[in-house]
Amino acid sequence: MKITAVACLCLVAQFAGTSAWALAGSFDDHRARAIRLDGREACPLPEGWNAVAARNPRFVIFGETHGTQQAPAFVGDVACALAVRGKRILVAVEHSSTDDAAFQAAWRLPAAQFSEAMKRAGWAGRSDGVASEAMLILLEQLHQLAQSGRSIDIVAFNGTKDEAQGRRLAHLPGQGPHEAAQAENIRVAAAARPYDHVLVLVGSLHAKKRVVQHSGAMFETMAMRLGSPPAVVSLHMETAGGTAWNCQLKPGMIPGPDKRITSEDLECAAHPISGHANLRRKPFIALGALPGADPNPDYDGVFWLGTVSGSPPAVKEPGSRESAAQSLKP
Template identity: 55%
Template sequence: MTLISSLLFLMAPAQGVVAAQQNVLPKAPNARLCRMPEGWDQVMAQDPRYIVFGELHGTEQGPEFIGNLACALAAKGQRILVAVEKSAADDRELQTAWRLPADQFAGALSHIGWLGRDDGVASEAMFAMLVRLHGLKESGLPIGVVAFNGVKDEDQAKRFADLPGQGPHEAAQAENIAQAARLANYDRTLVLVGNFHARKDSIEWRGVQFDPMAKRLARHGKTVTLNMLYAAGSNWSCVLKPGAKVEPNRPITADLLDCGNHLTKGSPDLGRAPFIELDPARSGSTGDYDGFFWVGPISGSAPFAPDR
């Protein structure tokens, strides 16, 4: 999983929001195919503003789960913000692209922040999810997007500079999400992020303790965190090559990494359609998450290549 992500706020057209408030939504392509996952009622019983989905990067199933859920909720008239782990440096371009008509969005999006990412974050599945959500937004559903990864400006960097370890990055992630959610008063914010950032409790990493993004986000509103559980399959990731030697306090360079579609053991197959369960004991890391979302067998999604 990566440790790096930023702010992209892009809201739906005003007429879509008005229609949602009146519970009169335009017909959206494929919206009728979106099914609410079993167990979502458990989440709604908590009435959270933020639902954090800690994924294994580089799969088809993670973005697909969030895309389907956002579609199903928006089709019921809820104003939904989808927060994705893309760089704040691309904020302006993404906002501009989000306002384009459906036939121009994919072309514009393909030039924003995909090059040079081989770690499973900037995947074909992520690209497809954003294109689908934009199409639903264009049809009138109240869906916005925010790219929250990374410190967005110098002022934010200064305010969090005294936090230990990874703390400044995690705090910036949380603040970027919360600010975007407040700007348009969304009903729910769905956060898709590596499960490192989705933990509820403090993390000790490389001898330094800090608060992960989800713990910081809970200061801004009720937050539910879910870990992604899956059956055996594959995911696109970068792992150290056999025999690679990492020197202390030196960066891991590309020549030490094997980036590709790697087999992943996962959990025993539950033989069920994707669902959610609020059970910390079954989340894969007791105390770190409120529950889990199950996606079944996984398949790797390669980095999106704009020239394909």
């Protein structure tokens, strides 16, 4: 039976530059308080989106600092707003490409089974801010849209998907193989259907549109390899400061060249992050720079989130930090 009255689980409040998912209270509170409304009013497009759309990009990248409540919520807002306007949307998230088959299997399940199935797909033991409560809520919202009849899909794209891909890209310098695999995995997923918009949520280094030098090697980023420059709009996350959940070296811990970092050397928590003066505005997009700031040549523009707050892991397993050391890498 075709559903004609589509209910969208979206944000219905904006407060002091912060989305409704980021208001005070637990994420369970946010789920309980979410209001299902019909139509475009439930999911307004953020200010500045029309300027992005006017460029007609194939891909729009949101380069985030991992581990906030607000960044996944913002991408969810954009995806919801486009979907309720009849657009075909693909949302790419920085989870392992080897888990994508499990993501797709969960995507086909009814809402009552989706969340638990998703949490079994590579989320356990991750304290790096990628497998956060906010990320899970984003995927739950997108799944709700898809279940309601909207044309929206997801893909987990991070890293090489198999040995063959790894061998084929191994000749690239530095972190190049990883970046190239990210881009290729997104392109392949984007080619599967005639999507109107491909939204990519990824760490800000991968979103840069200029060559990066790291650990003595220079390499092209995912954003550079994803498509021609006009086909890609890359936005950098800007905030008024706050916290982000990530793993950092414990105070006084100084790693040596021959010392391997272990979970015992790390503190995974909501750590302070710096930001700009609070603009006291709802989240928005701006091509170029924030008012009064110089443009960052690594990106096409910014997305402003206001004050941010850390989002802890969606799957809590005390003492399990297998991927935490990876959070110290770009």
